[in-house]
Amino acid sequence: MLLGIDVGGTYTDAVVVSGGKVLAQAKAPTTHDDLLHGILDALDRVLAGVDAAGIRRVALSTTIVTNAVVEGRLERAGLLLLPGPGMDISSLVPERPWLLSGYIDHRGRETAPPDEAEVAVACRGLADCEVFAVAGKFAVRNPAHEQAVAAWLRRYAAPAHITLGSAVAGSLNFWRRANSAYYNAATWRHFGRFARAAQAAVAGRGVTAPLYILKADGGTMPLTTAGERPVEAVFTGPAASVLGIMALAAPRGEAVSLDIGGTTTDIALWRDGAPLFAERGAKIGDYPTAVRSFWLRSIGVGGDSFVRREGGRIAVGPERRGPAMALGGPVPTVSDAMIVAGAADFGDKDKAGEAMRLTAADGESVQDTARAVLGAAADAIYAAIENMIDERAAEPVYRVEDAVRDRRPQPAALVGVGGAAEGLAPLVAERLGVCCTVPAGAMVANAVGAAVARPTIEVTLRADTAQGYYTVAELGLRSALPSRRFGLADARELAARHLAERAAAAGIPVADVESVYDEEFNLVRGFSTTGKIIACRLQIKPGVFAVEEGA
Amino acid sequence: MAVKPFGLVFFPAFDWALTPTHPEREERLLYTRDQIVEEGLLDMPGIREYKPRLATLRDADRVHIGVPDIASHITDAHLVSAGGAITAAEAVIKGEVARAFALVRPPGHHAMRVVHGTRGFCTINIEAVMVEHLRRHHGVRRVAIVDTDVHHGDGTQDIFYHDPDTLFISFHQDGRTLYPGSGFTDEAGSPPAIGATINLPLPPGTTDEGLHYVLDNLILPVLEDFRPDIVINSAGQDNHYSDPLANMAITAQGYASLAAKLKADVAVLEGGYSIEDALPYVNTGIILAMAGLDYSRVVEPDIAAAPRGLTGGARAYLRELVAKQTALWRDREPLGNAAAAKAGDFWTRRRGIYYDDSGISEQQVEKLRLCPHCHGYLTVASEAEGHRCGYQSAFAAVVPREPCPTCRQGAKDAVLAAKRQGKYRHYIIQDKENDSLERV
Numbered sequence: 001m002l003l004g005i006d007v008g009g010t011y012t013d014a015v016v017v018s019g020g021k022v023l024a025q026a027k028a029p030t031t032h033d034d035l036l037h038g039i040l041d042a043l044d045r046v047l048a049g050v051d052a053a054g055i056r057r058v059a060l061s062t063t064i065v066t067n068a069v070v071e072g073r074l075e076r077a078g079l080l081l082l083p084g085p086g087m088d089i090s091s092l093v094p095e096r097p098w099l100l101s102g103y104i105d106h107r108g109r110e111t112a113p114p115d116e117a118e119v120a121v122a123c124r125g126l127a128d129c130e131v132f133a134v135a136g137k138f139a140v141r142n143p144a145h146e147q148a149v150a151a152w153l154r155r156y157a158a159p160a161h162i163t164l165g166s167a168v169a170g171s172l173n174f175w176r177r178a179n180s181a182y183y184n185a186a187t188w189r190h191f192g193r194f195a196r197a198a199q200a201a202v203a204g205r206g207v208t209a210p211l212y213i214l215k216a217d218g219g220t221m222p223l224t225t226a227g228e229r230p231v232e233a234v235f236t237g238p239a240a241s242v243l244g245i246m247a248l249a250a251p252r253g254e255a256v257s258l259d260i261g262g263t264t265t266d267i268a269l270w271r272d273g274a275p276l277f278a279e280r281g282a283k284i285g286d287y288p289t290a291v292r293s294f295w296l297r298s299i300g301v302g303g304d305s306f307v308r309r310e311g312g313r314i315a316v317g318p319e320r321r322g323p324a325m326a327l328g329g330p331v332p333t334v335s336d337a338m339i340v341a342g343a344a345d346f347g348d349k350d351k352a353g354e355a356m357r358l359t360a361a362d363g364e365s366v367q368d369t370a371r372a373v374l375g376a377a378a379d380a381i382y383a384a385i386e387n388m389i390d391e392r393a394a395e396p397v398y399r400v401e402d403a404v405r406d407r408r409p410q411p412a413a414l415v416g417v418g419g420a421a422e423g424l425a426p427l428v429a430e431r432l433g434v435c436c437t438v439p440a441g442a443m444v445a446n447a448v449g450a451a452v453a454r455p456t457i458e459v460t461l462r463a464d465t466a467q468g469y470y471t472v473a474e475l476g477l478r479s480a481l482p483s484r485r486f487g488l489a490d491a492r493e494l495a496a497r498h499l500a501e502r503a504a505a506a507g508i509p510v511a512d513v514e515s516v517y518d519e520e521f522n523l524v525r526g527f528s529t530t531g532k533i534i535a536c537r538l539q540i541k542p543g544v545f546a547v548e549e550g551a
Numbered sequence: 552m553a554v555k556p557f558g559l560v561f562f563p564a565f566d567w568a569l570t571p572t573h574p575e576r577e578e579r580l581l582y583t584r585d586q587i588v589e590e591g592l593l594d595m596p597g598i599r600e601y602k603p604r605l606a607t608l609r610d611a612d613r614v615h616i617g618v619p620d621i622a623s624h625i626t627d628a629h630l631v632s633a634g635g636a637i638t639a640a641e642a643v644i645k646g647e648v649a650r651a652f653a654l655v656r657p658p659g660h661h662a663m664r665v666v667h668g669t670r671g672f673c674t675i676n677i678e679a680v681m682v683e684h685l686r687r688h689h690g691v692r693r694v695a696i697v698d699t700d701v702h703h704g705d706g707t708q709d710i711f712y713h714d715p716d717t718l719f720i721s722f723h724q725d726g727r728t729l730y731p732g733s734g735f736t737d738e739a740g741s742p743p744a745i746g747a748t749i750n751l752p753l754p755p756g757t758t759d760e761g762l763h764y765v766l767d768n769l770i771l772p773v774l775e776d777f778r779p780d781i782v783i784n785s786a787g788q789d790n791h792y793s794d795p796l797a798n799m800a801i802t803a804q805g806y807a808s809l810a811a812k813l814k815a816d817v818a819v820l821e822g823g824y825s826i827e828d829a830l831p832y833v834n835t836g837i838i839l840a841m842a843g844l845d846y847s848r849v850v851e852p853d854i855a856a857a858p859r860g861l862t863g864g865a866r867a868y869l870r871e872l873v874a875k876q877t878a879l880w881r882d883r884e885p886l887g888n889a890a891a892a893k894a895g896d897f898w899t900r901r902r903g904i905y906y907d908d909s910g911i912s913e914q915q916v917e918k919l920r921l922c923p924h925c926h927g928y929l930t931v932a933s934e935a936e937g938h939r940c941g942y943q944s945a946f947a948a949v950v951p952r953e954p955c956p957t958c959r960q961g962a963k964d965a966v967l968a969a970k971r972q973g974k975y976r977h978y979i980i981q982d983k984e985n986d987s988l989e990r991v
């Protein structure tokens with residue numbers, strides 16, 4: 001049995017899943033001042049009729065990191081950058097950085113050394129910091145400078161934690177890595193405290209299974225690993241919902257999914273049963289990071305969206321002014337329209353009718369008004385979907401083949417989950433001209449998603465045969481190539497070995513390894529080929545356990 | 552955002568090369584990609600990245616006379632590259648961005664009006680295709696093109712040589728020392744367009760100081776005086792001190808401050824073959840400068856190797872050059888009138904054009920009707936040796952924009968007359984007014 005817990009804005013949901021079926025589910029109010037309290041409450045309720053000893057894994061989707069960022073409960077992290085020649089990002093990072101000398105170029109060659117004395121000075125300036133983030137330009141091609149600075153930090157300060165930019169992401173983008181490293185360091189202590197408390201509390205209930213935490217890209221990390229990489233636990237809520245859809249009704253081909261909640265609808269695009277990823281990484285506040293995440297758009301339309309007329313036209317959301325009038329709320333909502341239209345069955349029907357009367361135009365029946373309200377909500381969601389598809393189609397390409405073979409995505413199916421999915425998803429599907437599925441279990445999709453999310457991890461290998469070395473950024477590794485005759489196939493094989501190593505260190509089983517990216521260029525100097533530059537990234541495919549596996 | 556963003560079309564064509572070890576190969580923009588992605592430039596709030604559209608054959612036919620046709624010379628890569636330039640320009644014209652840079656390959660500025668093959672790595676002229684697209688679809692008329700490639704932009708010069716509405720300024724390493732061996736001060740435009748072509752041959756070894764002297768004292772004042780609807784930078788980057796194909800001494804800072812002063816609406820990448828030591832830094836500098844961001848920290852790691860200063864001889868030469876071309880610009884009207892009077896009804900030139908990449912030798916005779924009512928029609932008789940299929944020839948006439956009835960008829964009659972004589976294989980009328988390319 002797998003146990004999943006999703007900490008939502010209003011409720012914390014818990015489910016126990018086995019063999020692809022939901023065996024038990026429970027709800028408890030989310031306790032914002034102390035998330036653990038609500039989590040344990042939900043856990044106790046869901047375990048009421050379940051043998052705790054049979055639980056083989058507990059996975060948690062929590063807003064703990066996001067909340068820490070949003071509420072400004074970040075620990076001040078000393079930020080040390082080695083920007084080299086290039087753009088000055090000092091004013092574009094969340095904390096005033098210390099700029100250090102030293103430069104690694106695009107091929108991982110040192111063109112200027114770092115300076116120990118500068119780090120000593122920085123440590124005096126950062127005397128009140130106990131956590132640090134260090135990021136260097138092109139450190140993913142050679143982490144030596146970042147590692148040297150970390151060693152000097154340990155000499156001149158007493159750091160409780162140091163995050164290296166090259167360890168949080170293996171891909172190019174110094175600015176994003178710097179932001180990621182900063183947030184990782186700044187949430188490290190807060191997250192660690194939470195993780196230890198959660199582990200102890202779960203164990204206290206007789207659950208001996210390991211505790212995992214969900215990542216923004218839909219994978220899970222053992223809590224022990226997560227302690228070093230808390231930044232990857234931002235935005236897990238929407239990721240859980242996407243995984244829930246994957247587990248409950250993975251759409252084939254090109255598709256759209258909607259998680260229609262109380263105040264917002266989260267939209268994702270799918271291809272071949274997998275959701276699309278954000279091209280470069282997630283944004284935290286105003287700062288782009290290298291944290292991998294699903295590509296989602298959230299719009300302010302949900303069951304509780306405030307409904308009114310503006311200049312004769314019906315307007316829906318993005319504001320929420322309370323629950324539906326049918327549930328005693330103060331203003332008409334989308335849910336009231338759903339009740340009147342017969343698409344939902346809860347609360348006081350007369351109050352819902354009154355809500356529609358308040359919204360109706362002269363001489364309009366409440367039924368017509370309700371249909372018009374749902375139509376307006378569906379239109380807004382439909383417009384956002386079209387917008388996302390346009391954006392996808394406008395994604396830049398770097399190869400002739402891709403530029404010529406250009407095609408606008410065309411979803412053929414729609415899956416809806418969340419409290420208001422029954423009433424709205426079919427209307428959106430109608431506008432798209434596709435069929436619609438609202439799977440059973442749609443109400444607890446997030447917790448199901450957390451329960452069945454598979455652990456995932458990735459490595460990025462880059463080889464430069466002219467210089468005879470390769471790097472695996474995520475491992476801080478730079479070593480000699482086994483031979484000069486080294487091709488893409490060798491690179492994949494070597495990357496697979498490092499992936500297995502990294503997975504073992506993190507306690508993650510190696511299954512379903514996929515290549516997410518590769519490129520190979522000849523290095524030509526003076527009209528003859530002097531070597532190759534090869535890059536490849538392998539990952540354990542994010543996804544869900546179809547049946548209970550080894551976890 | 553109150554300030555309009557900067558537009559970037561980045562198309563490195565990672566799957567296209569002239570030949571595997573050619574300077575124009577897959578690897579050329581690889582390190583530029585690494586640098587701009589690593590800097591985070593594509594994520595900057597003030598920078599918007601665009602996907603290149605595909606130019607159409609019609610876009611190419613509006614500029615070129617392909618023999619036997621343009622389609623048989625180009626690959627999809629050329630249409631994406633020219634399309635990328637159009638995408639960048641349209642983003643500016645539509646007001647979505649303040650300015651834009653099409654960082655694309657393959658390049659185009661050595662491609663001339665008539666195309667028998669590839670010369671100087673270029674097959675179609677991507678700036679010219681962009682300019683004529685803007686004229687046809689967006690009502691742009693007066694265009695200024697500043698070619699900052701180390702090689703003379705002979706193709707662009709050729710295409711606009713008779714057009715007084717297109718100001719073409721090219722600085723480049725002196726043609727006596729570098730491909731394509733043209734771009735001297737006496738190449739100044741045909742009689743109706745004298746002064747609209749300005750060439751600035753620079754001595755090998757010219758530094759930032761020399762370049763900016765020419766920029767400040769000639770290029771910027773002439774641009775100001777011309778009052779173009781749009782300023783285009785044909786942005787070759789092979790003036791860099793590390794470029795293997797040339798002998799100049801410009802730095803990334805020199806290029807970036809050039810871009811900052813020029814304030815081109817659209818820049819289009821041309822050459823630049825120091826793919827590791829120059830392009831990552833020069834391109835980053837130009838992007839930052841065009842986007843109005845701080846570029847002062849963009850410095851090559853081996854900057855110590857850059858030659859500095861300017862010899863006294865070079866300084867005197869540049870002073871003279873600027874004075875001479877200033878006079879050309881000032882006196883362009885009387886000079887044009889005198890040249891027209893000397894030529895009579897038709898201005899004629901004969902020349903040989905060599906296609907280095909294709910091994911083709913072309914002989915061309917151009918005749919421009921000097922018309923008091925319009926820009927005058929043009930005929931081109933072209934014979935070329937060395938095609939894969941041996942000998943090729945064509946006789947073409949170009950009907951100008953806003954033609955007078957006499958010139959429209961004259962163009963047609965000239966082609967029909969040539970066809971009756973039957974000396975050529977292909978007979979073509981390119982009509983700029985009706986936007987057509989017709990085979991007779």
Ligand SMILES: [Zn+2]
Pocket residue numbers: 700701702787789821822823
């Ligand atoms: Zn060039």
Ligand SMILES: [Zn+2]
Pocket residue numbers: 922923924925926927928954955956957958959
């Ligand atoms: Zn005329």
